[in-house]
Amino acid sequence: MIATFIRRNMRVLIPAAAFAILFSVYIGTHPRGLSSYVLTIWSNQTALLAFAALAQFFVVLVRGIDLSVGAVVALTNVVASHVLDGQTVPVFVGVLLVLGTGALCGLVSGLFVAFGRIPAIIATLATGAVYSGLALWLRPTPGGAVDEALSDALTYTIGPVPTSLVIILLIVVLGTLLLRRNTFGLSLYGLGSSEHSAELTGIDVRWTRVKAHALGGLCAGFGGFYVAMVTLTGDAGIAPAYTLNSIAAIVLGGVSLAGGAGTILGVVIGTMLLKTIAALMFFSGLPPLAQPFFEGLILAAAIAAGAFGILRVRNKLKLFSQ
Numbered sequence: 001m002i003a004t005f006i007r008r009n010m011r012v013l014i015p016a017a018a019f020a021i022l023f024s025v026y027i028g029t030h031p032r033g034l035s036s037y038v039l040t041i042w043s044n045q046t047a048l049l050a051f052a053a054l055a056q057f058f059v060v061l062v063r064g065i066d067l068s069v070g071a072v073v074a075l076t077n078v079v080a081s082h083v084l085d086g087q088t089v090p091v092f093v094g095v096l097l098v099l100g101t102g103a104l105c106g107l108v109s110g111l112f113v114a115f116g117r118i119p120a121i122i123a124t125l126a127t128g129a130v131y132s133g134l135a136l137w138l139r140p141t142p143g144g145a146v147d148e149a150l151s152d153a154l155t156y157t158i159g160p161v162p163t164s165l166v167i168i169l170l171i172v173v174l175g176t177l178l179l180r181r182n183t184f185g186l187s188l189y190g191l192g193s194s195e196h197s198a199e200l201t202g203i204d205v206r207w208t209r210v211k212a213h214a215l216g217g218l219c220a221g222f223g224g225f226y227v228a229m230v231t232l233t234g235d236a237g238i239a240p241a242y243t244l245n246s247i248a249a250i251v252l253g254g255v256s257l258a259g260g261a262g263t264i265l266g267v268v269i270g271t272m273l274l275k276t277i278a279a280l281m282f283f284s285g286l287p288p289l290a291q292p293f294f295e296g297l298i299l300a301a302a303i304a305a306g307a308f309g310i311l312r313v314r315n316k317l318k319l320f321s322q
Helices: 002-008 010-029 036-061 068-082 091-114 120-138 148-155 163-180 184-193 194-202 207-229 236-252 266-284 293-309 316-322
Strands: none
Touching: 036 068, 036 148, 036 163, 036 236, 036 266, 068 091, 068 120, 068 148, 068 207, 068 236, 068 316, 091 120, 091 207, 120 236, 148 163, 163 184, 163 236, 163 266, 184 194, 194 207, 236 266, 266 293
């Protein structure tokens, strides 16, 4: 039974073990050790990427790729810097505007892909350019303001536990329930596994794909919102890093780039692993100019590993039985 469990969950267990080892090394080398301050900084940074990785995950799950993730994060972050100051509109309304912007961006991309029959990589590249342009138009230089009380509530601690760590846990629980306990989640896996089979079982393939993109846009909206909570400002130039790292995070978390395979838990673990590697490089004494080089190597290795995982399986249906 244990062997069967390990075999079926290898995609998550391997990155989880790697994370546990590297996080222990990180805490052991950090000048402050295991403290609430260190955990808060680390978990805040992890949460930022986790939302972007989830946005990428839902699109990859239905056999797509979303190159607009970073642009949507940037656009919603900029929108947040205009509407979350507590003066322009009520804060609650501002939050809805930010998240609605993200969902709308994903919906537009999904409509192009599903009904325009444009490959996701092309459609999201184009829409991402539009969203980036809108972000730059709204905020040519970093600036703006965010309600500090809301920021403090979401980026500090609940007792000794970082609030962002609680948010990450909620993401795993709610996301798992969404994917495993209702027909919508199962339809995402079905579409990603085999579009033809999904059609035969009565799944509305086009609208399921649209919903996946819209849900991804909503997650990216949460990402832009949380960036605003952490930085208290809006910045249209953050897009590229989030797009690339979102792909690397889901691959490290065991998500198949062929679609139809992967879990929310794996995405979060992959995100934690990637941010821990970045933190270790920061404290390793590497020259600042050399760090982007090594980050690029890690990203390339992660994406190559994901591609190799597809190529080495002769029958792609084997991917979906794991």
